[in-house]
Amino acid sequence: MAVDRGVIDAQLKDIGEGARWWEQREFRDLPYVLHPDEQIHGLLNGKLLGGRRPRLLPARQWLIVATSQRLICLRQERFARRQVEFAAGEIVRLDHRSRLRDYQIVVETPQRRYRIRLPKDQAFRFIGALGPLLPRQRVQPVPPELEPLSWIPGMTTVATLPVVAGIISKVSMLSPPDYSDRDRVERLEGTVERLQSEVEQLQQNVAFLEELLERRANEVALPASRHDS
Numbered sequence: 001m002a003v004d005r006g007v008i009d010a011q012l013k014d015i016g017e018g019a020r021w022w023e024q025r026e027f028r029d030l031p032y033v034l035h036p037d038e039q040i041h042g043l044l045n046g047k048l049l050g051g052r053r054p055r056l057l058p059a060r061q062w063l064i065v066a067t068s069q070r071l072i073c074l075r076q077e078r079f080a081r082r083q084v085e086f087a088a089g090e091i092v093r094l095d096h097r098s099r100l101r102d103y104q105i106v107v108e109t110p111q112r113r114y115r116i117r118l119p120k121d122q123a124f125r126f127i128g129a130l131g132p133l134l135p136r137q138r139v140q141p142v143p144p145e146l147e148p149l150s151w152i153p154g155m156t157t158v159a160t161l162p163v164v165a166g167i168i169s170k171v172s173m174l175s176p177p178d179y180s181d182r183d184r185v186e187r188l189e190g191t192v193e194r195l196q197s198e199v200e201q202l203q204q205n206v207a208f209l210e211e212l213l214e215r216r217a218n219e220v221a222l223p224a225s226r227h228d229s
Helices: 005-014 019-023 025-032 120-129 144-149 164-171 180-228
Strands: 040-049 061-067 070-076 081-087 093-098 103-108 113-118
Touching (some): 005 040, 019 025, 025 061, 025 070, 040 120, 113 120
Antiparallel strands (some): 093 103
16 A cells, blocks of 8 residues: 555655655655655665676666665666665665765675765765664774774774783784775776766767657658658
8 A cells, every 4th residue: 555645745844855756757656665654764866786896887876765664776667666675674784985976875785785876965964864774783992002903893892802901912013904905996986987977978979869860860751751642
């Protein structure tokens, strides 16, 4: 049973959104996707990608909806609706960071890893809407003597062990990690972003030329049909 439109309109008003969303095909499917007790916390249009990279083919837009119970991704295809969702208990990790031209959220579940690309000007507000879906973890403080070593993965756990004092002398000889690999990845991502933009522009140019050729063919065919008649 679909959720009443009035209920959804009230939820949109609560988060500062208007009725413009009903113009989008994916959003008109949302009443059939939401649970009766589910509350919309945020929504926007973005790109849903798998865990592998880089990607040279342009990704299509999805409707990304954060609710009180799930993160829902919807896309209308030619004959059906495609839906990918993550329940609050299925998300084991959620990371986010700014990129060259957009903002990226990485969602990890026990089965798969997904990347969601968001517009930068809408990302901060949407990240806040994901709060109820984030896994709750108890964070242990790091002792002051280990603060310079907090860059080491797992140091928070190590700090709670009774034998931590004997470990300090060993780990103090380690140096911070080399970030050159990360820099190379960021440069590669920048190159991929530029290639994506060029491919999308090329596709738009091809579509325009096809439409122009079809229009010209119709214009030539029309006088010929009149002449034959």
